[in-house]
Amino acid sequence: MATIGSYLKKHTEALVKDVGIEPACELTGKSKATLGRYYSDHDEHADRFMPIDSVARLEEASSYPHVTAALAELKGITLSFDRERRNSKPSGGVNADVIALSQRFAILMAEYQQSIEDGIITANEAKRLLKETVALQQVLIDMKLHLEDETV
Incomplete structure (x- = not known):
């Protein structure tokens, strides 16, 4: 589970950085510190993950669905992502x-x-x-x- 957790945290960080920390705070209603805890690899934050509604809001604003893609990869599912309609x-x-x-x-x-x-x-x-x-x-x-x- 530790490997899965760190994998998801890495992709959560990529999602937040893709959107930008300030816009991510506005979209999720979370502080910078709280968002940082969601992708922190420190032991005290090992069991903290971003709520799924926050992920959905950020992925709507991002250039790529980082967390959704990571979850799919963990399950062995291939997603089709098309920036263009x-x-x-x-x-x-x-x-x-x-x-x-x-x-x-x-x-x-x-x-x-x-x-x-x-x-x-x-x-x-x-x-x-x-x-x-x-x-x-x-x-x-x-x-x-x-x-x-x-x-x-």
């Missing part, structure tokens, strides 16, 4: 998806090559790799949806 971008179909897939994979491999050059993948490098992996996953989801459309 499905009907807001032109559809290129499967052929465009294949091209986008190869481009994204090339970007991921370039990031990996650059990250592993010194034999160590730093936290920032891991974040860049994760960002590219999520982008690649989104292309695969788009491709899956296009293929499903073609089979109907």
Whole structure:
């Protein structure tokens, strides 16, 4: 449970920092100190977690659903997160998806090559790799949806 707790606290911190501490205080009605306790790794705060209604408010304002994604990952569930609304971008179909897939994979491999050059993948490098992996996953989801459309 300690590993799960620290994992959730890390993602809670990312959520608060994504929104910004001042806006997070306004959205949740919590003080800076209280928000800090929710993601503190000190022993006295080990059993304190952000209430789910506060998480929902912050994730509505954030660029990414950090805590929801973390919970899904802990359960082995893959979420599909699309910043753009499905009907807001032109559809290129499967052929465009294949091209986008190869481009994204090339970007991921370039990031990996650059990250592993010194034999160590730093936290920032891991974040860049994760960002590219999520982008690649989104292309695969788009491709899956296009293929499903073609089979109907």
